[in-house]
Amino acid sequence: xxxxSGTQPKRSDTAPLMTPTELRRRWRAGEEVALLDVRxxxxxSLAHPFFAVSLPLSQIELRVLDLIxxxxxxxxxxxxxxxxxxxxxxxxxxxxxxxxSILDGGLEAYRAVGEVFRDVNVPSKxxxxxxEAIRHTPxxxxxxxxxxxxxxxxxxxxxxxxxEEYRTMSIPRGVSVxxxxxxFRAREIAPAPGTTIIVNCAGRTRSIIGTQSxxxxxxxxxxxxxxxxxxxxxxAGHQVERGRTDRFLQRPGATYSTxxxxxxxxxxxxxxxxxxxxxxxxxxxxxxxxxxxxxxxRTPEEYERGHPPGFASAPGGQLVQATDEWVxxxxxxxxxxxxxxxxxxxxxxxxxxxxWEAHIVGxxxxxxxxxxxxxxxxxxxxASGPAIDVGELIAHRNDWIVIDLARSPAYVAGHIPGAHxxxxxxxxxxxxxxxxxxxxxxxxxxxxxxxxxxxDAIASTPRxxxxxxxxxxxxxxxxxxxxxxxxxxxxxxxxxxxxxxxGTDNAAAAMQAYIxxxxxxxxxxxxxxxxxxxxx
Numbered sequence: 001x002x003x004x005s006g007t008q009p010k011r012s013d014t015a016p017l018m019t020p021t022e023l024r025r026r027w028r029a030g031e032e033v034a035l036l037d038v039r040x041x042x043x044x045s046l047a048h049p050f051f052a053v054s055l056p057l058s059q060i061e062l063r064v065l066d067l068i069x070x071x072x073x074x075x076x077x078x079x080x081x082x083x084x085x086x087x088x089x090x091x092x093x094x095x096x097x098x099x100x101s102i103l104d105g106g107l108e109a110y111r112a113v114g115e116v117f118r119d120v121n122v123p124s125k126x127x128x129x130x131x132e133a134i135r136h137t138p139x140x141x142x143x144x145x146x147x148x149x150x151x152x153x154x155x156x157x158x159x160x161x162x163x164e165e166y167r168t169m170s171i172p173r174g175v176s177v178x179x180x181x182x183x184f185r186a187r188e189i190a191p192a193p194g195t196t197i198i199v200n201c202a203g204r205t206r207s208i209i210g211t212q213s214x215x216x217x218x219x220x221x222x223x224x225x226x227x228x229x230x231x232x233x234x235x236a237g238h239q240v241e242r243g244r245t246d247r248f249l250q251r252p253g254a255t256y257s258t259x260x261x262x263x264x265x266x267x268x269x270x271x272x273x274x275x276x277x278x279x280x281x282x283x284x285x286x287x288x289x290x291x292x293x294x295x296x297x298r299t300p301e302e303y304e305r306g307h308p309p310g311f312a313s314a315p316g317g318q319l320v321q322a323t324d325e326w327v328x329x330x331x332x333x334x335x336x337x338x339x340x341x342x343x344x345x346x347x348x349x350x351x352x353x354x355x356w357e358a359h360i361v362g363x364x365x366x367x368x369x370x371x372x373x374x375x376x377x378x379x380x381x382x383a384s385g386p387a388i389d390v391g392e393l394i395a396h397r398n399d400w401i402v403i404d405l406a407r408s409p410a411y412v413a414g415h416i417p418g419a420h421x422x423x424x425x426x427x428x429x430x431x432x433x434x435x436x437x438x439x440x441x442x443x444x445x446x447x448x449x450x451x452x453x454x455x456d457a458i459a460s461t462p463r464x465x466x467x468x469x470x471x472x473x474x475x476x477x478x479x480x481x482x483x484x485x486x487x488x489x490x491x492x493x494x495x496x497x498x499x500x501x502x503g504t505d506n507a508a509a510a511m512q513a514y515i516x517x518x519x520x521x522x523x524x525x526x527x528x529x530x531x532x533x534x535x536x
Contacts, residue, residue, distance in 0.1 A: 015089040017104035018076050026074075027530040028053060030355070032291055033074045033330035034067070035103070038088040040423065042494030043080065047107060047116040051123060052530055056495065057084045058405065060425035061452045066312065067328035070291040071096045078103035078110070086424060087456075095379055115528035118158055120497055121322040126521040127354050127533055128205035128321075130320055133522050134535040137212045139225040142236035144199055155196045160210035160317055163247060165502060167472050169240040171200055171226070171233050176247045180297055180316020183217040183263055185343040187255035193220040200233075201225035202501035204518050205335075209285045213346055219260040229249055230509045231501055231511045236471050248433030249301070251340070260341050262481035267345035267360075270536050275361045276333065283335060283359075295319060295370075297347045302346060306368035311337055313373060316347035323354070334358040336534050337355050339368065339426045355532035371377060381451035385458075386466035388441060390478045395467060399432055401419035401463075404472070405444040405453055408493035416443060416475050423491040424453040427460035430491045439464040447471030 025049075026033045032228055036055045037044045044054045055063060068075060075097055079085045086104045090256070093100050104111060110116065131137060140148070149172050159166045160179035167176075176283055190197055197219070199210040209227035214223050226232065230240060252259060275283070281464075283292055296307045297316035307313070314326045318334075327334065336354055338344040344360040351358040379500070393400060402419040404411050411421045422430050434440065440463055442450035450467045457465045468474065476482065500510040525531055 013029050014086045015077075016101045016394050018101040020110040020166075022532050023076060023103065023110075024048075024114055028532070030331050030532060031074075032329055033076060034330065035078045036088070036326040036328065037079070038077050038084045038425075039079050039082065039422040040425065040495040041120070041497045045361070045497035047111075048494065049107075049110050049114060050117055050121075050126075050328045050525075051324075052078075052531055053324045054120065055328070056423075056425060057091070058220075058449070058495075059455070060088060061095070061381075061451060062378055062515075063094060063376065064095065064097075065379070067326075068097070069293065070287065070292070070329070072288070073291045073329050073332075074099045074101070076101045076103050076293070080104045080107040114530065115143070116523055116533050117524065119514070120499070121324060123531065124321050124323055124460070125205045125518060126525045126531070127350075128208045129518060129521045130525060130533055131212055131353075131535055132204075132208045135212055135215075137208050137215070137225060138223065139207070139227040140198070140413060141227050142233045142238055143198075145171070145226050145233075146236075146238055147225070147345050148196065148198070152196060154192070154194060155198065157200060158186065158189070160199055160201045160206040162315075162318060162512075163352060165202060165241060165243060168502075169242055171230060171238070171240060172240075174200065174244065174246070174333050176244075178299070178315055178317045178320065179213070180319070180343050181248075181299065182210050182317075182345055183213050183346045184259055184278060184281070184340060185252055186214055186217075186219060187259055188250075189248055190219075190221060190432050193253060195221055197221050197223045198226055199223065201229045201230045203231050203514060206317060207265070209320055209350065210477040213350075216266050216349070217259070217346065217437040229517050231515055234506075235508060235511060235515075248334045249299070256340070263342040264269075267349050269506060270349040272345055272352060273346045273359045275359050275365060276367050278358075280335070280361055280365055283333065283421070291329040293327050293332060293334045294337070295326060295334060295344050296337045299465070300373075302339075304373055306371050308337055308366040308368050309370050316343050319347055320350045321349070321356075327356075332357070336360050337362070337366070337368075339363045349536075352505075353535055355534070377518065378448065380506050382440060382449045383451050387465065387469050388466050389469045390474050390480065392477075393441065394478075394480070397411075399438050400408065400441045400466075401436055401438045402441045402443060402468070403431075403434070403490070405442060405449050406472070406477045410445065410486070412487065414484050415487075416472060417483040418488075419443065420488040420490045421493060422497055424449070426491050427453075427456050431457065431463075434463075435492055437463065439466055441466050441468050443468040443472045443475070446471070446473050456507065 201207040211225040295314040303313040336344040348358040404419040
């Protein structure tokens with residue numbers, strides 16, 4: 001389809017069409033709209049519009065209710081000509097969403113009027129580069145940091161990544177303090193103003209934002225980002241440490257009042273609004289008219305112990321680093337909770353500069369009365385149709401052809417022996433490539449995804465198709481072993497993008513290419529002109 005002019009929607013066979021020009025107008029105007037890329041994450045990571053959120057066709061029912069909590073929110077879906085968009089529009093509408101459009105002309109039509117971007121979490125990474133360019137955030141090279149680590153006794157290294165990333169690999173003397181915790185805890189870790197602070201991450205964004213957060217929060221210390229993070233450290237030929245578990249989790253004592261006063265002062269400068277009970281209740285009442293995200297920015301451990309009803313766990317540093325993993329509707333309203341007044345203020349100050357309407361709320365308004373971590377919201381699968389249980393599969397193993405719908409890393413980690421990897425989005429192309437002629441059995445982690453995919457599978461093959469009740473979990477619960485050393489890739493495993501800044505087996509060329517890409521983001525951001533970013 002060719003792009004059309006004007007804003008009056010045309011229709012495809014399944015849904016109205018929205019032009020790329022109209023989509024960009026909405027972004028610039030700050031209006032609500034969610035743009036969903038319904039291809040797998042691999043193709044998405046190669047080229048997508050700035051605010052596009054990755055939600056593969058095969059994952060819609062598993063994730064869309066959390067990503068888009070309001071059923072009347074404007075949603076636009078697109079692909080690159082594969083035909084996924086039409087199927088996605090039908091499935092999203094079937095869940096009860098009432099304003100679903102297809103991007104007219106898909107990715108290629110968008111490319112004619114706007115920039116397309118590589119990688120993932122692009123808005124946050126581009127914003128980090130803009131912050132460094134405008135604020136001249138101080139940084140040191142890997143060699144300079146190594147020299148300080150080896151010679152400077154009065155020095156702390158704060159690793160701003162998630163604890164799991166830190167545990168996988170870290171630089172010497174590093175302590176895990178995820179980015180959203182830095183302004184809250186750094187004074188307690190380095191109470192003397194003469195202590196030098198190094199902030200590091202895997203690449204660039206979280207070290208830039210973390211370093212600038214401490215500067216914004218008024219710490220008097222010398223503070224530097226490790227330039228290019230553990231990627232830069234590795235490319236310089238330095239060794240990383242593995243399996244470290246050093247964390248700073250205790251709540252600040254003597255330094256807390258200073259941290260709160262500084263965070264409050266900075267939040268007032270940026271314009272972070274604090275909600276009282278009446279305004280919070282008003283936001284809740286308006287949630288059917290204005291998309292509302294309720295986000296607890298404390299650590300996962302604190303969230304597990306107790307959080308306000310309806311709030312999702314979104315640790316502040318990761319929320320700023322990867323906003324699109326929680327929030328799909330650009331132009332929506334965000335409310336951040338903490339119980340200290342520091343972390344929510346600092347996270348909200350960044351989100352506001354990124355063009356979001358972000359507010360803060362504390363335990364004086366809403367109490368953390370719920371414990372545990374709730375399961376992701378998803379519709380109840382319609383468990384009707386052909387199905388077998390684990391006992392039947394074991395008894396007649398040679399009669400069934402098992403296909404596993406898990407994400408590829410989960411499939412590699414362990415699958416039912418002999419199971420083939422197939423992406424639900426590619427049934428039409430890939431089911432005919434299965435060996436044999438037996439009945440196809442769909443499995444997934446808990447069976448839900450298999451039930452969601454059953455109708456598409458039946459429509460894509462003349463062979464009989466059934467679902468394994470309870471999925472792969474039922475298999476392991478029956479004391480059956482998983483296979484890990486043999487894999488059968490029927491679908492190309494491009495469903496998960498391999499980040500060149502995570503893990504320890506990344507090629508030097510891929511790491512360098514990633515750093516080079518980040519350094520060009522400011523220019524690409526300026527050329528695209530839809531971000532509404534403003535660095536204070």
